[in-house]
Amino acid sequence: MQTWPLNEAEKGLIAFEVSNVLLTPSAVARRLRRIAGVSQVxxxxxxxxxxxxxxxRFQYQGQDCVVWEPYGDSSRYWIGPADAQAQPTASLAALEQAFRQQAGVLQAVFKRLGL
Structure with missing residues (x-):
């Protein structure tokens, strides 16, 4: 699985996307609960x-954030501030990195299984 960072010139990393093929909302919530600075999942x-x-829905370093699936039928989850127009109050880089690292573990398991 791969992550897709969403950057804006003035704001930097504003959100990121992850494939939802192997991730259920419950699995995303479990992953979020393990990340420092995340609360109220x-x-x-x-x-x-x-x-x-x-x-x-969750808070990351005091900012309201969401895991959103556009149109309820997309191949990716969008993870970022609940108010997409708001300036992120904290860098989302640590969140994105945590999901990217988790994705690496899944890829390793599939490779080992020969899939």
Whole structure:
């Protein structure tokens, strides 16, 4: 699995995307809970119609963030500030790196299994 950083010239890293092929919302939440600075992780209840595209809400260093699946039917999760227009108050680089490293572990397992 790969991560796709989303950068803006003035703001730097504003969000990033991860493939959702091997990641369920619950798996994303578990990964988030292990990252320093992440708190108040809440997974959207299954079959809930409220904010159907937002699967996980959390705070990262005091900033409200989300795990969003555009149109509820995308191959990637967008991870970033809940208010996409807001200037991130903390660098999201540590979050992106944690997901990228986790992806490396999954790739190693598949390689070892010959898949």
């Amino acid at each position: 809440q997974v959207r209840p299954l079959f809930s119609s409220q904010d159907a595209e937002v699967h996980v």
